Amino acid sequence: MWRDAALVAGKDLRVEARSRVGVNQVVPFALLVLVVFAFALDSDRDTLSAVGPGLFWVTVMFSGLLAIQRSFVIESDDDARDALRLSGLDGAGIFLGKAGAVAAQLAVLEVVLALGVVVLYDVHLHGPVMLLLTCLAATVGVAAAGTVYGIIAAGLRVRDTLLPLLVLPVLAPVLLAAARACEAALAGTPADGWPWVRLLFVFATIYVTFGVVAFGPLLEEA
Amino acid sequence: MSLLGRFPALAGVDLDVAAGEVVLVQGSNGAGKTTLLRACAGLAAFGSGEAEVLGHDLRKDRRAVRRCIGLLGHATFLYDDLTVADNLTFAARSAGVDRSAAAEAMARLGLDGRLRDVPAGKLSAGQRRRVALAAVVSRRPDLWLLDEPHAGLDAAGRNVLDEIVLDAARAGATVLLASHELDRAAALATRTVTMAGGQVTGGLLVPREPIHVA
Incomplete structure (x- = not known):
């Protein structure tokens, strides 16, 4: 399973590195969203600083959707999804590989967005341990849930519009918990943040487990 | 039986192919050749019936089957x-x-x-x-499923393809070949199977030197 996961993740990341869609489109889109929010909320630094964590995670969600959609678009060109079925790779391995590749892209995106939030919103980073654990759990959760719903939508003609409708409500708890945990870390009140971090890890565990079990049959039906 | 919409794309297909055989599957458009090859790869849903590929039950152990097959279909499956x-x-x-x-x-x-x-x-x-x-x-498959393999290849590519098919059969692999280029494909085949309306309607052993399994 782990060998198959590494193979699929390596293939997906190589496709992204060659196509440069992430660098040329997803990252600029994410930064643009941050800038647009800054304009929309006026140039009041206190307001921007206060809502920074929420805006950061909303931007991660929207940008993450693009990465998830992209992960399945590459499998729809020239019936590559049939090739994935025919490969004989373990379904759980394919899931972990695809989710891992999405998570790696999200992690890079979060670093860029964190810099953007610091510069544009004047946010001062505190509580690095809680921030890192929040990003880790939220990233795994978003990537796992997105990959599960990505394969559900993959075989449908309306997949491009259906995926956000399916995924965003599911990711609402991640958005809420990650924003609250980051707010607590930045405010220097970590005790308020740990329950949200635990919730994020529970969410990530549930969706990783579900994906490992269900992705193979879902791929066959897609 | 495999279903295409409400109609059976394959029905009553009874086919036993041995190692080292090169079987040419022929028939008109819509006869079920592609569906038969896809069914052997576990890509077409079975309504009923049984299929054993390379000693594995196709319904229960698709992954084991797929690790041993190579399918050249209409799509190229490339990234x-x-x-x-x-x-x-x-x-x-x-x-x-x-x-x-x-x-x-x-x-x-x-x-x-x-x-x-x-x-x-x-x-x-x-x-x-x-x-x-x-x-x-x-x-390096044990079962080659080749759907119109000569299509789109130049003369040199076709010659290489023919050599590859014959080498695979000599090495003990099984080849199912669906083609409309009957002269060329028949020269490779040890047996032909004719399909119509999703059924095998005829078969013929090609009278030529059999390919012996190594």
Whole structure:
């Protein structure tokens, strides 16, 4: 399973590195969203600083959707999804590989967005341990849930519009918990943040487990 | 039986193929040739019936079957952003085969020169077809499922394909070949099967020297 996961993740990341869609489109889109929010909320630094964590995670969600959609678009060109079925790779391995590749892209995106939030919103980073654990759990959760719903939508003609409708409500708890945990870390009140971090890890565990079990049959039906 | 919409795409197909055989599946458009090959790969849903491929129950152990087969279909199954070498390496390694098989396949299909590092999306249709064949070769399959394999290949590519099919059969692999190019395909086949309306309507042993399993 782990060998198959590494193979699929390596293939997906190589496709992204060659196509440069992430660098040329997803990252600029994410930064643009941050800038647009800054304009929309006026140039009041206190307001921007206060809502920074929420805006950061909303931007991660929207940008993450693009990465998830992209992960399945590459499998729809020239019936590559049939090739994935025919490969004989373990379904759980394919899931972990695809989710891992999405998570790696999200992690890079979060670093860029964190810099953007610091510069544009004047946010001062505190509580690095809680921030890192929040990003880790939220990233795994978003990537796992997105990959599960990505394969559900993959075989449908309306997949491009259906995926956000399916995924965003599911990711609402991640958005809420990650924003609250980051707010607590930045405010220097970590005790308020740990329950949200635990919730994020529970969410990530549930969706990783579900994906490992269900992705193979879902791929066959897609 | 395999269902296409509400109508059975395959019905009453009873086919037993031995190792080392090259079976030409012929029939008019819509006869069920492609569906038969896809069914053997576990890509077409079965309504009823049984299928055993390479000793594995196709219903229960699709993954084991798929690790041992190579399907050359109408689509090329290539990732446009990956180079020829990357595509073939992924095909080989996903079948559990060493990456050296990809290099051998590239050499055999004449893809080891300047085409090696070209993204698949920048290749011509004929070149993509050649890479798709190389991907099947790099998997070193025990069962070759070739759907119109000569289509899109130039004369040299067709000759290489014929050699590959005969070599595979000599090495003990089984080949199912669906083709409209009957003269060319019949020269490779040890047996022909005729299909119509999703059923096998006829079969013929080709009177030529059989290919012996090594």
